[in-house]
Amino acid sequence: MLAISSIEFRFLEQAKKAGILPVGGKILEFGEANTNRINAHKIDVCASIISIMADCAERESLLARAEILQSHTDLESRYEEAKMLYKALFGYISYTAIDLLPPAEYRLQQDLNKPFDLKTRYDVCINNGTTEHVFNQANCYEMIHNHTQAGGVMIHWTPCIGWVNHGLFHVQPGFFYDLAQANGYEIRFAKLATVAALYDLKPGGVNEDVFTAHPDLRNALACVVLRKTVDAPFKFPLQGKYSELSQYLGED
Numbered sequence: 001m002l003a004i005s006s007i008e009f010r011f012l013e014q015a016k017k018a019g020i021l022p023v024g025g026k027i028l029e030f031g032e033a034n035t036n037r038i039n040a041h042k043i044d045v046c047a048s049i050i051s052i053m054a055d056c057a058e059r060e061s062l063l064a065r066a067e068i069l070q071s072h073t074d075l076e077s078r079y080e081e082a083k084m085l086y087k088a089l090f091g092y093i094s095y096t097a098i099d100l101l102p103p104a105e106y107r108l109q110q111d112l113n114k115p116f117d118l119k120t121r122y123d124v125c126i127n128n129g130t131t132e133h134v135f136n137q138a139n140c141y142e143m144i145h146n147h148t149q150a151g152g153v154m155i156h157w158t159p160c161i162g163w164v165n166h167g168l169f170h171v172q173p174g175f176f177y178d179l180a181q182a183n184g185y186e187i188r189f190a191k192l193a194t195v196a197a198l199y200d201l202k203p204g205g206v207n208e209d210v211f212t213a214h215p216d217l218r219n220a221l222a223c224v225v226l227r228k229t230v231d232a233p234f235k236f237p238l239q240g241k242y243s244e245l246s247q248y249l250g251e252d
Contacts (some may be wrong), residue, residue, distance in 0.1 A: 002128050004082055005036035006043050008157050011193045011223040016052050016089050020188045020225050021153075023091045025123025028147055030140070031130030032097035032107055034078035035085070041195060045069070045081045053088040062088060090124060112140050121149035127156040129221070132167030142234040145183060150231040153188065155224070160192060161206065162219035174203030174240050176224045182237035186227040192220040203240060 004012075015021050036042045045066045053059045062084050069077045083095055096118075098110045110116055113136040125148045131140040148154050159170045173192070180187050190201040194216040201222055211217055238246055 002031045002033050002130055003036040003078070004033050004043060004085060004128065005039075005041040007041055007193050007195060007221065008128070008223070009043055009048055009085070010198060011157060011191055011221075012085075012089055012155075013048070013052055014191075014198060015155075015189045015225055018189065021089055021155075022123055024093060025090070025152070026094045026120070027086060027090060027092045027096065027124045027126065028118070028120075028122040029086075029095070029097045029126045029128060030112065030144060031128055031133075032079060032099045032101065033082040033086075033126075033128045034075060035081040037078065043085075045084065048085060049088045059088070092124070096120075096122075112136070112143065115139060116143065118147060120147070121152070122147055123149060123152045125152070125154045127154070127158065129157055129159075131156070132158050132169050132171075135168055137169060138236060141179065145228070145234040148228045150228055152228055154185070154226045154228065156226070157193065157221050157223040160201075160220050160222035161217060163221075171222050173201060173206050173222065176201075176222060176226065177203050178237040178240050178243075180226055181240070181243070182235040184229050184232070186229055187224065188227050189223075189225040191223045192217060193223045194220045198223075 035045060046063055049059060049062050049066060066081065066084055069081055086092060086095065095106055097107045099107055100109065101107060103109045112134045125144045127144060131137060134140050144154050156176065159166050160173060163170065176190065179185065191198040192201045196216040199214065199217065201224065206217065
């Protein structure tokens with residue numbers, strides 16, 4: 001279950017208010033998101049919609065539906081709430097999810113360990129804490145790249161520091177910088193998200209002094225918005241400190 005909590009929403013809210021999130025396009029989500037209602041990091045959907053959406057008829061319609069869903073305890077209601085948050089954030093014209101769950105009107109069943117082609121390119125591809133649960137990391141990031149149209153954005157949030165026993169993999173603070181360097185992505189927004197705050201995500205920016213000053217960083221997500229600048233095949237990155245070794249690999 002891939003839930004949007006107050007931690008992830010803070011990241012999306014700040015990206016929205018900074019004018020970084022595209023509006024009105026097609027969304028492909030890698031793993032269908034629901035909302036977190038069950039712990040201290042649960043999200044208030046009505047308050048969240050109000051915070052990111054100007055007063056309008058559509059906002060009032062979303063709020064009316066969100067108020068109804070608050071009294072529902074089924075998982076399908078939480079899936080609907082997540083789509084309502086995306087509607088407020090992106091004003092999308094279409095939403096598609098890839099998941100291991102059985103197919104539905106908007107959901108395609110797909111094992112992310114295996115290559116696939118949906119024959120459509122999307123304005124926004126969202127990795128909502130999904131890739132860390134998939135063994136074939138290279139395939140995940142290549143499929144996200146392949147299904148994002150040039151000029152579109154890829155949004156990732158995934159464990160970076162801490163999050164013990166959460167998934168199969170964590171990324172390092174420099175991971176998305178190396179991925180962007182290899183593929184010509186523009187890094188629009190890059191943060192470490194914790195229960196307390198958002199911090200700038202920079203390679204080499206985390207050490208014991210930083211942990212002492214900000215102990216909440218010992219459990220942090222890497223959250224980024226990347227813009228795909230060119231329509232080109234996906235390239236596997238080298239870790240930044242070894243990038244000079246690429247000269248020995250020859251031409252692609």
